[in-house]
Amino acid sequence: MATASGRVLSVSVGLPREFEYEGRAVESAVWKTPVSGRVAARGVNLAGDDQADRGAHGGPDKAIYAYAIEDTRWWEKQIGRSIGHGEFGENLTTEGIDVNGAVIGEHWQIGTVVLEVSEPRIPCWRLGVRMNDRLFLRRFTEALRPGSYLRILVEGDLGAGDEIRIVDKPDTGLTVRDVFRIYTRDRQEAGRLLAVPGISEAWKIWARGLLRKTGGGGPDAVGPGCC
Numbered sequence: 001m002a003t004a005s006g007r008v009l010s011v012s013v014g015l016p017r018e019f020e021y022e023g024r025a026v027e028s029a030v031w032k033t034p035v036s037g038r039v040a041a042r043g044v045n046l047a048g049d050d051q052a053d054r055g056a057h058g059g060p061d062k063a064i065y066a067y068a069i070e071d072t073r074w075w076e077k078q079i080g081r082s083i084g085h086g087e088f089g090e091n092l093t094t095e096g097i098d099v100n101g102a103v104i105g106e107h108w109q110i111g112t113v114v115l116e117v118s119e120p121r122i123p124c125w126r127l128g129v130r131m132n133d134r135l136f137l138r139r140f141t142e143a144l145r146p147g148s149y150l151r152i153l154v155e156g157d158l159g160a161g162d163e164i165r166i167v168d169k170p171d172t173g174l175t176v177r178d179v180f181r182i183y184t185r186d187r188q189e190a191g192r193l194l195a196v197p198g199i200s201e202a203w204k205i206w207a208r209g210l211l212r213k214t215g216g217g218g219p220d221a222v223g224p225g226c227c
Helices: 069-079 125-130 136-143 176-184 187-195 201-212
Strands: 003-013 017-021 024-028 033-035 039-042 064-068 092-095 107-110 113-120 148-154 156-158 163-168
Touching: 017 125, 024 125, 064 069, 069 092, 069 136, 113 156, 113 176, 125 136, 176 187, 187 201
Parallel strands: 064 092
Antiparallel strands: 003 033, 003 092, 003 163, 017 024, 039 156, 064 148, 107 113, 107 163, 113 148
16 A cells, blocks of 8 residues: 655756866756646656766666755755755655665655656766865765665656655665665675666676676776766
């Protein structure tokens, strides 16, 4: 039976924009703006949303990004300023649901959409640019509050104020925070990812490669994409 767990406070979208970074022109869609009304979730995006580099961002396993207002409030205390909805680059700002503690493969129903928890956000330099803090990447990693990427299982529409209902929860026990922790700190646990059906192929490739390395798991091992 579906369980009411939280609600959507805000839905935010954004298109790629060009800006200068270290003397060169680059693009990013990390800037997201809250929108009103119902928003369609189709294919690999919300309507009005896109990514600048589909090789590293977006796609079916990273179609929608959710970040909790509880984590945003924690960050506000850390950095001493207010943070707006969408400022972390999230599409869904949530309340009342443990986004970081969500189990990989967990299904959420929001409006007429069904989403699947797929993986944590692995941050890159673009987040530091968005937060106007070159050290923020390290701070974000150390905080173990990555937020969750979601797959679109059933297309439909959603909007601010919608209830988030957990309609299926695997018993694997591997959470979004666990995957983030394994990647950033405890790579000796990489084998756990291979036993979870809901983990993406990119993460399985990363885990297998790490396990093949002699004494593998060093801090420079390349992960399955960022941001």
